[in-house]
Amino acid sequence: MAEYLPPTSEQEFHANFAQLKPRMNNTEALYESSRCLFCFDAPCIKACPTGIDIPQFIRQINTGNVTGAARTIYEANYFGNACGKVCPTEVLCEGACVYNLQDVKPIEIGRLQSFATRQVVESHKYLFEPGQPNGRKVVIIGAGPAGISCACELRALGYEVDIFEAKSQPSGLTVHGVAPYKITNEEVLAEMDYLQAQFGYRVQYNSPICSRPDLLALEEAYDAIFLGIGLGKTNALLLPGEERENCVGAVEFIEQLRREHHQILVGRKVIVLGGGNTAMDAASESARLGAEDVILAYRRGKDDMGAYEFEYDLAKSVGVKGLFNVAPVEIVGNGRVAGVRFIRTATVDGQVQALPGSEFVEPCDMVIKATGQAKQTSFLSLIPGLQLDGKGRIVADAHTYQTTNPQYFTSGDALNGGAEVVNAAAEAKVAARGIHHYLSAR
Structure with a gap:
């Protein structure tokens, strides 16, 4: 039984795709910012590729200076709001939070970052201006x-x-x-x-x-x-049957989803090929679009996947199943996808090897290739x-x-x-x- 019903309206689509990091209200932001220890050698800063002064902007939120907090963020990262939501904070700043060492929930840095930046974006409080023209x-x-x-x-x-x-x-x-x-x-x-x-x-x-x-x-x-x-575009697998209807690239699938929302059609049983973060997104999205069965198929073992662990956990939480140590051999069907022929694999000295005589067909009516760009x-x-x-x-x-x-x-x-x-x-x-x-x- 599918976890989600296929969305038939914009309202149902947004319910199925509810934000993982919803916007904080003022009270939540005040409480969460008060938890920060303002570490002297803040490991969260070192973990941020843009080097945002995280303790500084959290302190600014806590003292009511939200505009100042937004400035601190944007001076380091012009994508301050987007990164607060799309960054893998679980393995970057929040993953480095010292609370993890005490088995205490880390500070929700990403949500605090989006809280501050959303306020200046929506109120059109401008923080920058162009420099003096230099003629170049x-x-x-x-x-x-x-x-x-x-x-x-x-x-x-x-x-x-x-x-x-x-x-x-x-x-x-x-x-x-x-x-x-x-x-x-x-x-x-x-x-x-x-x-x-x-x-x-x-x-x-x-x-x-x-x-x-x-x-x-x-x-x-x-x-x-x-x-x-x-x-x-998504890399071709160069497999027989790859041209069949309903065999699509993950990047193209996600782009269509972002554009068409509930109007996009998804198969009843979807097989996602790949083990990276894009594969996890495509699988989770298929489930939220109402697919009854979603299988993540990867040629190595579960522990060898390139995806972050929290991304795989997210996919599993919406009913996605894993099929490991299998390599696709052919997309089967008559004009339209009817299944994937796999061969079982084993990893020997770091190399994936096919096991002769172990081929089988997994039926499906949609294949999403999450095989890199x-x-x-x-x-x-x-x-x-x-x-x-x-x-x-x-x-x-x-x-x-x-x-x-x-x-x-x-x-x-x-x-x-x-x-x-x-x-x-x-x-x-x-x-x-x-x-x-x-x-x-x-």
């Missing part, structure tokens, strides 16, 4: 977390900034690829509007940069170019002198994020191969300073 122009390709964060920092340094975005909305995977129970589109877009209103960068939507002439025009018109292009190597090959590593990631200086083509800088998933929103935001600020250092020396 920088163009950014991609309006995701990396591109937006870089734009904010560059505007603060006085640069004129234009962003070209292929899609119709900003924020990359924060809008298109994060599970709706982590953050709503409305919240993401409100923060984007808030940032753009303060910093005044320009964004051209539905404007993909995809040819050498496109890039040449940018190279001639701008002093530096920032690549915030992220990753591409492809690198955008064909596009990157259009940039002269741009070096990629063996995995298709952009090679860049570790301190400035300048690529092997000196006019180009990068950060985020195109550089790190796929990490968190907070990593993209942190790296992009450093890249903006790298651009500033490069152009100031010319």
